[in-house]
Amino acid sequence: MLYRVMDKRELPALVRAFMESYEVVAPVKRGSGYIFDVIGSPEEIELDYTQTASSPKKYLMPPTETLMKFDANMNLVEDFIEQVTPRVIFGVHTCDINALNRLDVALIGGKYVDPYYQARRDATIVVGISCVPNENCFCHLWGADEAQFGYDLFLHDIGDKYLVSMSNVEATNILEAACELSEATDEDRIAFRQATRVRQSAFNKDIPDVQDVAMLMDVFHSDPFWEELGKKCLSCSACASVCPTCFCFDIRDVLTPDGKTGERQRTWDACTNPGFAMVTGGHNFRPTGRERVRHRMYHKLNGFFVNHDRMLCVGCGRCVTACKTGINPIEVLRFFKRKGADHAK
Amino acid sequence: MGAFSLITDTERRVPRVVVVGLASCFGCQLQITNAEQYLMQILGQIDLQYWQLVTSEDMPDQYDVAIIEGAVTTRESEETCKAVRAKAAHVMAIGACATTAGVTGMAMPGLDGRIAEVYGDGLPDASGEFIAPRPVSAVIPVDSEVRCCPIDPLDFVAMLQRALFGSNRSLDTRTLCSDCKRNETECFYNSGTLCLGLVTRAGCGARCVNLGRPCNGCAGLSPDANLDAARAACDTYGVSRADFDKALEMFNQVNPVLAESGDE
Numbered sequence: 001m002l003y004r005v006m007d008k009r010e011l012p013a014l015v016r017a018f019m020e021s022y023e024v025v026a027p028v029k030r031g032s033g034y035i036f037d038v039i040g041s042p043e044e045i046e047l048d049y050t051q052t053a054s055s056p057k058k059y060l061m062p063p064t065e066t067l068m069k070f071d072a073n074m075n076l077v078e079d080f081i082e083q084v085t086p087r088v089i090f091g092v093h094t095c096d097i098n099a100l101n102r103l104d105v106a107l108i109g110g111k112y113v114d115p116y117y118q119a120r121r122d123a124t125i126v127v128g129i130s131c132v133p134n135e136n137c138f139c140h141l142w143g144a145d146e147a148q149f150g151y152d153l154f155l156h157d158i159g160d161k162y163l164v165s166m167s168n169v170e171a172t173n174i175l176e177a178a179c180e181l182s183e184a185t186d187e188d189r190i191a192f193r194q195a196t197r198v199r200q201s202a203f204n205k206d207i208p209d210v211q212d213v214a215m216l217m218d219v220f221h222s223d224p225f226w227e228e229l230g231k232k233c234l235s236c237s238a239c240a241s242v243c244p245t246c247f248c249f250d251i252r253d254v255l256t257p258d259g260k261t262g263e264r265q266r267t268w269d270a271c272t273n274p275g276f277a278m279v280t281g282g283h284n285f286r287p288t289g290r291e292r293v294r295h296r297m298y299h300k301l302n303g304f305f306v307n308h309d310r311m312l313c314v315g316c317g318r319c320v321t322a323c324k325t326g327i328n329p330i331e332v333l334r335f336f337k338r339k340g341a342d343h344a345k
Numbered sequence: 346m347g348a349f350s351l352i353t354d355t356e357r358r359v360p361r362v363v364v365v366g367l368a369s370c371f372g373c374q375l376q377i378t379n380a381e382q383y384l385m386q387i388l389g390q391i392d393l394q395y396w397q398l399v400t401s402e403d404m405p406d407q408y409d410v411a412i413i414e415g416a417v418t419t420r421e422s423e424e425t426c427k428a429v430r431a432k433a434a435h436v437m438a439i440g441a442c443a444t445t446a447g448v449t450g451m452a453m454p455g456l457d458g459r460i461a462e463v464y465g466d467g468l469p470d471a472s473g474e475f476i477a478p479r480p481v482s483a484v485i486p487v488d489s490e491v492r493c494c495p496i497d498p499l500d501f502v503a504m505l506q507r508a509l510f511g512s513n514r515s516l517d518t519r520t521l522c523s524d525c526k527r528n529e530t531e532c533f534y535n536s537g538t539l540c541l542g543l544v545t546r547a548g549c550g551a552r553c554v555n556l557g558r559p560c561n562g563c564a565g566l567s568p569d570a571n572l573d574a575a576r577a578a579c580d581t582y583g584v585s586r587a588d589f590d591k592a593l594e595m596f597n598q599v600n601p602v603l604a605e606s607g608d609e
Contacts, residue, residue, distance in 0.1 A: 031531040241526030252514035257383035
């Protein structure tokens, strides 16, 4: 990977350079937390943010989007790809970059490409930023604590400078035109190594590191644990709303008030919604919290892994905060840890 | 009953619609007029035969769609519902009163005493014969519902179109919190503030929370509401269980689920 060193004082110049030809979204303060939002000036950016409430997924797969429009007067159907805004998502943590890579696998990596997602992904520049984990972060357990690809620039914080990884020509050109870059010195290299050590040692050690999680999901499929966990589910799907990798959706037609025209919309859906697995005739394949919560964890920690060689969970920890009853993958890991302790007796 | 027969009917004629008001503030009927920008378009799709809010005439004998606002609180309104059900191909309940018994349901505890307290011995004949307040769905099968207090005018329009033309839109029973996550508003529980979104049916888009107010549950309990888990969440976040249960009474007083799961 090509890399250069940039003085932190140059950061506003880089952001302003992006703002000339892109909409720039970045972490900003909202209430007591942070969200990704469109910025009007570089000063709004909070690069020291811990975690945003929701992920940058919303810019690639919006909560609700138009798929096509129809007009009964004209007997017309109009294919529709929303005018895609060329956009820079600035200040993305590795968990979220890895989440985008997983969305890529699911939505554009297979035989049938999602043109809506593809159009937005192609028009998006991702600028990553290194971070220090908070108490809910467990990206390291799924190998999502490093971004090997999926970004255009990545800013590694090394004190008063950034070590910048560059993987895209367009973004690199903007960077080089806007900022004075230098070759890394030995001092910079040591600073980078120190930063990686600080980061590595900052993960919450109370979150168990368990081997063979995907297989354990199969092995303990019928354990009473799932009943306990499912009984706590509020059926709100807050977890799926904040999840950077949940990509399930529903499709519906929405009429304008005159009843003659309308549009087909795609909107986020989730396997935790009670009606998600209901089929024609009224049968629900996952009628209770037990089946729904287990299914969600299965897709995150087993199903995607056995098909795509990586967990669908990236350990961002958002659901740990979002779920008011404490349902999250950490609880699943703790369950497996307890099973290990049982065995030792 | 239901949308199917209605659709075949509409091939022959414009659907005849009536709007009936039971025990309520009539605010949801009024809300319909707040879709004023679209009223003419909506009226172009139906044959509006009766609207209780704006007429002193009697109901017509025949109609296809009946829209009922308000809770059932008297023997007479119970009979009205049954008569409507016998005639209408599609019955739609609108507003919290019609869908949950709403605010009128709060009269439930000690109902008899309350009536005497208000009317003394002089209960007017026009009041009718009081019965325990209940939603329309407790009296007759209802085909569709527009929830909240008051209803959103465009929610109503969308539901009316569903009745007229059918719809491929699935109606969700999840609770509200995922909408707050989509809106990226701060959860009230994080600051120890009571909010009924944990158990209230989604659909409104969490608009009160967007305006800085906790959910007061006007859409009613979700059929999948998990009251035990919500009360446990109250404990975790320092919200009183008693306050939570009390707040639920405003729009769910007569919901049998609430009565069954009462917290000791």
